[in-house]
Amino acid sequence: MSGIVPPLSPEARVLLDEERASPAQPAVVRQRALARARAALTAYPDPSMPAPALARPHARRWFLVAATFTCAIAAAAGATTYELRARFAAEALPAARVVQPRAEVQPAAAPPAAPAAETTSPAPPGPRAVAPGLTRPAGRTLSSAEAAALELRILRPARAAVAREDFADALGPIAEHARRFKDGRLAEEREALRVKALAGLGRQDDARRAAAGFKVRFPRSVLLPAVSRLAQTGQ
């Protein structure tokens, strides 16, 4: 049957040989990828749990439908509960006819320690700033998987921006991640991206300061040599 397939031209064969001999990824990149894989093993102890988002588009579509439906029901239930509670409060306290809804917690109003609480550790009581899409009416803590997914989602634009050398665009998502996941799983990568972005913008003093902070915080990081080099040479 192979007779029906014409052979490749020598030119194409040479080019494919070159492609076949592609060099291995840098050690830094390998380490990071493996660290992520290990983190996934910890975050998802049950292998059947982390359905790859892209692997099963139909399943994903049904999941989105189900999630939307669940959210709608949760919202309706929340609204009903709120209304009943408001009515009960109004009846119990006739003097206070108008029931003020609870002020929403603004992320900026959160105390400095609040962002760290958004990691998987149990959240302390009190107001917390969480992602609007992941906020529950009861204010429950993000699960480990949700936090990991949210961290990735926040940092992805920063990575993409740095990759295409739009360094100014990277600083927003980096700051956002730092605010919400100060000590998150991807804090190390975030700080490395920060140094890269600052160096790329020519803000060498800021890059050096960020690199110094990185060194103190992650003294054994595999990214440290690259970060130090960036801060010194800007490249």
Add this chain to the structure above:
Amino acid sequence: MSHLRLIASAARGPTPDESCLAAFQDELDYVWRTLRRLGVQPADIEDMGQEVFLALRRSWGEYDSSRPLRPYLFGIAFRLASAHQRKRVREVATGIGEVLDAAPGPDDALESKQARALVLAALERIPLPRRGVLVMHDIDGVAMTEIAKVLSIPLFTSYSRLRKARKELESAIRRQLREGGGQ
């Protein structure tokens, strides 16, 4: 009894998760290169590589370890890349893989780099179903029967795809050279 259990657990080999991670570690470069050849943009490679790992782990119990792993990984990567292609937003990027490691290396050999860029650009012009067969056969050296099995297509279809893909590759390479894509 508890001692026995301890001894038994100590004597036990690696857990499925450990062996899956070890296999992934061994084939990490292959996975990334495959994703790139299947059209995943550099900025998305790391995330897609993670997706491949998660999918591999999910199906690790079904993997027959007496068979080579690469075609199996290719099947996973191919399906993920196909789904990714449907929702991909084109980005001009140099890739996270190059973000933090600016050290010169073998990759800086200009000619090889240009040749690879030309091949990748030419591959981009081949529709993914045919590109998958070509990459697997002409770059990875996988037998056609195995390709048909991994991609769940009849053997004749796999040959037909290879034939068309080779023609498309040749003309894409010529076009790239004419347009200076590989320069």
